Amino acid sequence: MSERDDNRHVNEYVTAMVGGQLFGLPILRVQDVFIPERLTRVPLSPPEVAGVLNLRGRIVTLIDVARRLELERTIVEAQPMAIGVDAHGESYALLIDSIGEVLKLDDKARESNPVNMDPRLARVSSGVYRLDAELLVVLDVDRVLELPSRAVAA
């Protein structure tokens, strides 16, 4: 699943916490990081869609990552954040619990998913990094945006 790519040695990741797990998103996919405000819930929408909001004149669909990955959301004390991403010409944002620092990680250090990884996570992960304190799961943004009904059909 994870192809070792020798052309590039270092990848940069925007890190985010969701449900107590640390995730990394390839920095090239990240458009914005913002606090979701004036969110409009969409009735009858798939549960993973937290709502839609206006980000500088564009309508952005906010995907609740915790719900998407069926993770327990951690304490909702802090202001949740959103990471804006574009996919197939549409604007999305991923709702996360908190945003972390940007990490530069050597591609060679990336390991493939452990075989016993929770299948719900394994489906959206393109590898794992062993950091000093914890594990970082590299998120495949496109797969996160494939909501379950589609994933089943695919």
Add this chain to the structure above:
Amino acid sequence: MDDLLREFVTETNESLDVVDSELVRFEQDPGNAKILDNIFRLVHTIKGTCGFLALPRLEALAHAAETLMGKFRDGAKPSAAAVTLILTTIDRIKSILESIDKNQTEPAGSDDELIAKLTEMSAAFSSARPLASPAEVTVGTLVPQVLERPLRPGEVSLDDLERAFRATEVGQTGKRKAASEKPVEDDDSSRAGSLSIRVTVDTLEHLMTMVSELVLTRNQLLEIGRRHEESEFKTPLQRLSTVTAELQEGVMKTRMQPIGNAWQKLPRIVRDLSNELGKQIDLEMLGAETELDRQVLDLIKDPLTHMVRNSADHGLESPEERRALGKPERGRIRLSAYHEGGQIVIEISDDGRGLNVERIKEKAIAQGLATEAETEKLSEAQIQKFIFAPGFSTAAQITNISGRGVGMDVVRTNIDQIGGMIDVKSVAGVGVSFTIKIPLTLAIVAALIVEGGGHRFAIPQLSVIELVRVGGGSDHRIEHIKDTPVLRLRDKLLPVAKLGKLLGLDGTASAEDGAFIVVIEFGSQIFGLMVDAVFHTEEIVVKPLSSKLRGISLFSGNTILGDGAVIMIIDPNGVAQSLGSRVVTQLAAQEAALADAAKRDVPAGEATSLLIFRAGSSNPKAVPLSLVTRLEEIDARTIELSNGRHMVQYRGQLMPLVTMDENVRIKGEGAQPLLVFSDGSRAMALVVDEIADIVEERLDVQVQGELPGVLGSAIIKGQATEIIDVGHFLPLAFEDWFRGKSHAQQRTRNILLVDDSPFFRNMLTPVLQAAGYAVTAAAGAQEALRLLKAGEGFDVVVTDTDMPDMSGFDLAETLQRDPALSELPVIALASMVSEEALERGRKAGFYDFVAKFDRQGLIASLKEQTDMGRAA
């Protein structure tokens, strides 16, 4: 070179489309030299450009076609065969062009065969040219000319050419003719060149997007401006608003194209079909200049073509059949287009045999769309609508005699996609008429902003026909039939859906009292959508839904409001569909399949809604639902005996209870169902044992009643049912029921609302009523003046400024001149408030100027005025 080639392809394609339809016209009207000149010139231009761009195949084809057409110009009578041949040539040219467009070069291949035919045909015309009369005389001497290369296909030897020239131009030398031809051409192209330029669609689309953003920003500013009453920004903001509106209109105009562009290919198609089918068909096209958005135009092109093809193919009978039926041999297909209230109406009709209802019925049954029993109950119009049912025509091959409706489901889907509607009317033996209504543009629409279940939503104004306030002192009330809310509106019973509930948002059961019902028309179905609040109308920029949300049929898109929030746009189609499976099911008494059939149509027709109940015996009794004001269930303990009569306190009044006969017992405890009949301020209740059902049936009283209060008996749902005569019971409650009614109205402020748009009249009336005013609506200034002069005591006039015949300004000026009315305050409603308008308004004596969508502003202004009136 590439650009040149591309431009050539575009231009030539356009020219060819014109040639196509012109040729068909020419065939019917061979004497018309103008048409021929036009065609000739177009083909000539194509030929010339081809030579320049080194496209030998095209050049040869165009040349051969031009030669043949030259013969017509010389006076040869165009035969159908010749026209067909030219049309075939044009088709060939088109296919070559297509390939040039793709590959930048001419495809390999040979047109020799076609060119040979063309040459042969030309030769045939030259040899048999009786029309050239004495012109057999050749003027001048014929010098043999030699060409230094062999003739290319399609070319004629110079000798032949020279001979043809001389033979043709009687009394005119070939040179002069050629010379006189040139300037005309130049003149034309130079004029067109200076007046129009070619702009890529992308540029326009981009411009449109930018304007949409500008409209959004403008709306945001207006929203902010609304919050600050007195602000120095007000005037520049209004100016900005006006300019933005004009800019928007201007950009929209650049996207507008005459609908005739979508029709251009039709004459050719009809001509080919009439040859193929051996039918004579006249195609009438009216209103081809009606303009609509490019995007919409593209989307309806194919459905229209398909429908015309259908009419020619299946709708019109053969000449023999038509003769036998006493119809003119020539069949007629008529296309017409016109604007109507912000939308375009396109009608496609023919005078053929009409839809075959029996066949459609069979098919609907065969496809499981309805059972045989259900189809029996449907009216003919409802059965005809099956042709729009999904998958209706795809299942089996329809033969010519089977009637029409081939692929109509596909047409409907296309039209649905652009928020349009389609309806069909058919009379057997007389013809079919399809009516399509589509919005002028898809990008920006006027929408009504409402609230339901705590969220705001936009409803496209196009589908809103009325706004009704229920409860809270209004005449309208929601009633329930087995938990299904319905609204009685004038003589109709409308199914009502609660917006919040429909969207699964109804956590807090919103009160029905004081709610608004947005009456929506979709196709032939009219229904009410109950919302908690109505805010204002706003021009919204429709943005497509995210692909993750596209499955929700109740929404057609989303938009950003003036205050920056994103809201969803309600799709009336989706609501109608979901009503079909919810409310209509219950209204039509649980027959799921029937409800399916009735999805787009509440079963009505000649049938009457009947309320079935039991009282005094187990035999069902029925009363037309339209006579019943309300169905109530009261606590039996609240029934009081007063003056020997049973009474109940009802809405602050005493309401007498009446029993059908002595067998009916008024309950001592528990719930007592009542049928309430009312008329103005009075109400009476008929005591019943049980309210059983509501059915749609044809009321056919078979046995006359003998008992008092019974009209007779009818078979309803297979059971003999007594039909009750309400008129018998009313006087039992009030002796003077039918005598004079006096409404002692307390003095409220009377408003005369003048607006030519029924939408605004209907929207503002309940709003003003809710604010405690008595409202009289007038549809125009003249009507308003009549009402005012008739001495109706109005306190304030609220008028639209922009009305046909007589504007609001004129109305105000007229009132000022009338000594009796000059004191009457007039508030103007303007869709656009400009400096000039304000100035003119001051002169005309307007008390205030309020933006048309500014509901709060209007009420505030009214209040201010009436307070002043009281103080004075």
